[in-house]
Amino acid sequence: DQQVKQNSPSLSVQEGRISILNCDYTNSMFDYFLWYKKYPAEGPTFLISISSIKDKNEDGRFTVFLNKSAKHLSLHIVPSQPGDSAVYFCAASEVYGNKLVFGAGTILRVKS
Amino acid sequence: DAGVTQSPTHLIKTRGQQVTLRCSPKSGHDTVSWYQQALGQGPQFIFQYYEEEERQRGNFPDRFSGHQFPNYSSELNVNALLLGDSALYLCASSLVGGRVDTDTQYFGPGTRLTVL
Numbered sequence: 001d002q003q004v005k006q007n008s009p010s011l012s013v014q015e016g017r018i019s020i021l022n023c024d025y026t027n028s029m030f031d032y033f034l035w036y037k038k039y040p041a042e043g044p045t046f047l048i049s050i051s052s053i054k055d056k057n058e059d060g061r062f063t064v065f066l067n068k069s070a071k072h073l074s075l076h077i078v079p080s081q082p083g084d085s086a087v088y089f090c091a092a093s094e095v096y097g098n099k100l101v102f103g104a105g106t107i108l109r110v111k112s
Numbered sequence: 113d114a115g116v117t118q119s120p121t122h123l124i125k126t127r128g129q130q131v132t133l134r135c136s137p138k139s140g141h142d143t144v145s146w147y148q149q150a151l152g153q154g155p156q157f158i159f160q161y162y163e164e165e166e167r168q169r170g171n172f173p174d175r176f177s178g179h180q181f182p183n184y185s186s187e188l189n190v191n192a193l194l195l196g197d198s199a200l201y202l203c204a205s206s207l208v209g210g211r212v213d214t215d216t217q218y219f220g221p222g223t224r225l226t227v228l
Contacts (some may be wrong), residue, residue, distance in 0.1 A: 004154075034216060043116070043202055043219035044155070089154050097206055099145065099168050100217060102154030 003027045004092050006103035015112045019077040023090030023103055026071065030092040034100065035064060035075045038087045047088075048075070051096070080110045114139055116205050116220035124226045125193050133188040133223045137205030143167075144186040145217060146178060147202040155202055161186050162208060190225075198227045 005024045013019045021035075031052045036044035050057040050064045050073070057064050063076045077084055087107050091100040117136045125131050137144050143162045147155035157170035161180035180186045184205075190197055201224075204217040 006154075036219070041221070043204075043221045046216050046218060049216055091154075097143065097208060097217075099157040099160060099170060100147075100155075100204075101157070102147075104152070104154050 004103040010107040012109045016079045019080045021075040029094045034091045036089045118220040135203030141205035145204045149200040
């Protein structure tokens with residue numbers, strides 16, 4: 001039972017343009033959502049999070065949008081840079097600090 | 113400020129053997145979680161330790177066990193290894209009662225386990 005789904009295995013974007021990564025979830029008890037970035041041979045790096053009481057959170061070039069009625073969240077990266085090329089994981093938890101449920105990841109390639 | 117560290121980096125074992133992986137949390141963190149990441153998949157939660165006790169557990173068999181020490185470091189033990197246990201094992205640390213927007217789970221680089 002995949003509670004968190006990232007339906008796009010990969011995404012290719014031109015440098016300077018917007019990257020939009022999508023994530024859907026099925027568990028209505030999820031209260032806290034996060035995005036992680038992972039380079040090869042490294043552990044996931046925390047990017048940005050959002051709690052269910054918000055619909056948007058920004059941090060520099062990264063913005064996460066949450067649509068609770070659609071059980072959908074997205075990560076916007078503007079402008080995209082070649083260094084953003086990595087695997088991006090969406091994760092969710094029912095309670096802050098408790099176990100994270102991850103999607104399968106989306107490979108982002110930013111072309112210069 | 114030291115981040116999450118894990119040892120060893122790589123490990124090769126044969127079926128039926130036992131393995132112990134180690135994790136030191138980020139400075140100031142008191143909670144350690146372990147995840148298994150198979151090739152092409154996202155990390156899957158194994159268990160979480162806080163105050164030296166298992167606080168939460170995912171859908172993993174009893175062959176997977178852990179321990180947390182008074183200095184908050186942790187071990188993951190896997191007995192009777194199977195070929196399917198080959199994966200990247202990730203440790204994440206966090207702080208109970210920390211700030212929601214910043215004190216989330218921080219991951220180490222992982223231990224790559226290969227079972228032959």
